[in-house]
Amino acid sequence: MDNISLEIPRHSFTVILGANGSGKSTLLSVASGVLKPFSGHVEILGKPLDYYSRRELARTVSVLPQDTSVRFPFKCGDIVRMGRYPYKRRFHLPSTRDREAVERAMSITDTAPLVDRLITHTSGGEKQRVLIARVLAQETPLIMLDEPTSAMDVKWSLRVLAIMKGLCSKGLKTVLVVMHDINTAVQFCTHLVFLKKGRVFASGTVDEVLKPEILEQVYEAPASIYRPPGFVRPQVIFSPDPDTAG
Numbered sequence: 001m002d003n004i005s006l007e008i009p010r011h012s013f014t015v016i017l018g019a020n021g022s023g024k025s026t027l028l029s030v031a032s033g034v035l036k037p038f039s040g041h042v043e044i045l046g047k048p049l050d051y052y053s054r055r056e057l058a059r060t061v062s063v064l065p066q067d068t069s070v071r072f073p074f075k076c077g078d079i080v081r082m083g084r085y086p087y088k089r090r091f092h093l094p095s096t097r098d099r100e101a102v103e104r105a106m107s108i109t110d111t112a113p114l115v116d117r118l119i120t121h122t123s124g125g126e127k128q129r130v131l132i133a134r135v136l137a138q139e140t141p142l143i144m145l146d147e148p149t150s151a152m153d154v155k156w157s158l159r160v161l162a163i164m165k166g167l168c169s170k171g172l173k174t175v176l177v178v179m180h181d182i183n184t185a186v187q188f189c190t191h192l193v194f195l196k197k198g199r200v201f202a203s204g205t206v207d208e209v210l211k212p213e214i215l216e217q218v219y220e221a222p223a224s225i226y227r228p229p230g231f232v233r234p235q236v237i238f239s240p241d242p243d244t245a246g
């Protein structure tokens with residue numbers, strides 16, 4: 001990736017979209033400090049990333065990576081409690097605030113019934129919900145999620161995105177999400193970023209950038225926008241390539 005210049009508005013719910021290999025996960029890794037950029041810099045809440053200590057960064061940004069394979073048989077409750085590590089003081093038991101944050105996160109994500117279940121014994125969608133609970137328990141002003149709902153059913157995809165949207169619209173969080181499902185993304189997000197070949201191709205509000213000419217260049221497929229009755233936001237239809245559609 002090169003020449004990326006991007007500002008994520010505070011309290012926005014921004015979704016990063018683009019074709020496979022366009023650089024979405026890489027951008028999220030650079031933005032969260034997991035990867036160092038070869039040149040340039042990242043600022044979080046007006047402060048250069050390099051000025052954050054690891055602990056301060058972990059109290060500022062919570063990240064859900066794309067690869068969520070958990071190889072160790074931790075209990076789901078312990079996984080969510082890990083979200084409180086940035087606040088842990090040596091030789092201290094979890095505080096009331098720690099316990100409340102974990103309980104709240106597990107309640108919102110309906111993962112309390114899984115508290116004693118081993119994470120290795122959960123379904124793909126349940127595991128993603130547990131990891132979302134960990135992110136919420138971390139209580140950071142910034143949340144970065146890489147394909148957080150890829151294994152979730154429709155109900156839970158919509159619910160998790162609605163939770164994130166609610167936190168942004170209340171002014172409590174800024175959320176940056178990588179997703180492929182453009183039609184679900186536009187129902188919730190305030191801003192869209194389209195990447196193409198490692199560069200920002202378009203960035204702005206849904207109305208500014210959800211345009212057939214942009215979509216066609218990003219996805220290399222004919223696109224139309226329509227507004228189904230009862231939907232506040234538009235939807236996209238991609239037409240199959242007549243040569244390969246059969």
Ligand SMILES: Nc1ncnc2c1ncn2[C@@H]1O[C@H](COP(=O)(O)OP(=O)(O)OP(=O)(O)O)[C@@H](O)[C@H]1O
Nearest residue numbers: 018019020021022023024025026027066178180195
């Ligand atoms: N560890 C790595 N080493 C070298 N190249 C990598 C590595 N990870 C990713 N890449 C390459 O960097 C480019 C961007 O990858 P990235 O994972 O950011 O894309 P993406 O937009 O998230 O893709 P997808 O939609 O398939 O998840 C791709 O060409 C990919 O092959």
